Amino acid sequence: MTLASKELMKKPLLEALKERPLLGDGAMGTQLMLAGLVQGNCGEEWNIHHPERVLGIQKRYAEAGSDCILTNTFGGSRIMLNRHGNADNVAAINKAGVAIVREAFKSVGREGYVIGDIGPFGGLMEPYGEFTEDQVREAFTEQAKALMDGGADAIIIETQTGLEELGIGIDAAKEAGCPCIIGSMAYDVTLDGSTFRTMMGIDPERAAEFMEERGAHIVALNCGTGMDMPHAKEAIERYKQTTSLNVMAQPNAGLPKLVNMQVIYDETPEEMVKGVVPLMGAGTNIMGACCGSTPDHIRAFRKAIDEKLAGGV
Numbered sequence: 001m002t003l004a005s006k007e008l009m010k011k012p013l014l015e016a017l018k019e020r021p022l023l024g025d026g027a028m029g030t031q032l033m034l035a036g037l038v039q040g041n042c043g044e045e046w047n048i049h050h051p052e053r054v055l056g057i058q059k060r061y062a063e064a065g066s067d068c069i070l071t072n073t074f075g076g077s078r079i080m081l082n083r084h085g086n087a088d089n090v091a092a093i094n095k096a097g098v099a100i101v102r103e104a105f106k107s108v109g110r111e112g113y114v115i116g117d118i119g120p121f122g123g124l125m126e127p128y129g130e131f132t133e134d135q136v137r138e139a140f141t142e143q144a145k146a147l148m149d150g151g152a153d154a155i156i157i158e159t160q161t162g163l164e165e166l167g168i169g170i171d172a173a174k175e176a177g178c179p180c181i182i183g184s185m186a187y188d189v190t191l192d193g194s195t196f197r198t199m200m201g202i203d204p205e206r207a208a209e210f211m212e213e214r215g216a217h218i219v220a221l222n223c224g225t226g227m228d229m230p231h232a233k234e235a236i237e238r239y240k241q242t243t244s245l246n247v248m249a250q251p252n253a254g255l256p257k258l259v260n261m262q263v264i265y266d267e268t269p270e271e272m273v274k275g276v277v278p279l280m281g282a283g284t285n286i287m288g289a290c291c292g293s294t295p296d297h298i299r300a301f302r303k304a305i306d307e308k309l310a311g312g313v
């Protein structure tokens with residue numbers, strides 16, 4: 001069978017989710033820094049200037065067993081890229097981001113799903129900030145189109161804290177013709193530890209309701225503060241009580257620790273993987289991980305998921 005016909009046979013992501021839960025990937029930012037990216041520099045630019053470094057990281061996730069890998073385009077909107085003098089490279093950076101993930105899957109001889117990543121535009125909209133809604137809409141629409149032109153299977157609008165920006169992102173993905181739109185919120189556990197909500201005060205029920213109304217296909221959570229595996233499970237349960245859409249979780253590797261004035265996440269794969277079967281039990285359709293996670297975490301997740309699907313404990 002040729003590669004092209006294999007590609008044609010691949011089920012759409014939403015169809016595949018009807019059959020089994022899928023495994024996502026782990027952190028990208030920390031891996032880019034391990035590969036030499038200086039904090040504050042433009043990691044997305046590497047898609048066109050150092051594609052082999054990005055590929056090296058994403059190959060390790062593919063080898064570890066990821067079914068879905070996010071493109072290295074978190075800051076790939078015009079507004080974000082403009083801060084690094086890369087506003088002219090929006091299309092090239094996003095298309096290359098998709099091509100690199102495809103290459104990563106190809107290198108391990110497996111089909112996988114490329115999830116085009118759209119992160120926050122990194123500012124505030126009027127009247128609180130300097131950006132107009134139209135500017136944000138244009139930036140997200142341009143990025144979503146580039147990701148779809150590149151051939152992404154899905155788009156995730158991630159690390160979102162407010163519904164306005166999330167809604168603009170969902171609209172942009174829709175306009176680009178995206179068949180699978182994921183909205184992902186970053187929650188913070190409250191000081192008393194009793195619940196969690198986003199910085200803008202959005203709770204999981206409100207987020208799920210909003211995403212369903214707005215036309216997203218998968219309701220997700222990622223990153224945040226204090227959002228470890230048990231908290232992610234709770235968020236998934238609250239999503240499932242609110243919506244019948246598919247759900248996705250990318251928790252951090254444990255709870256944040258302050259080391260040398262920097263927040264780090266250092267839960268080991270062995271510790272973190274204990275949360276995988278409970279997450280599956282809660283009905284999670286796509287499981288990945290955020291800050292502090294590595295290909296080793298994803299490999300442990302793969303083993304736990306496969307054992308569970310095979311009927312093991």
Ligand SMILES: [Zn+2]
Pocket residue numbers: 222223224252290291
């Ligand atoms: Zn994170």
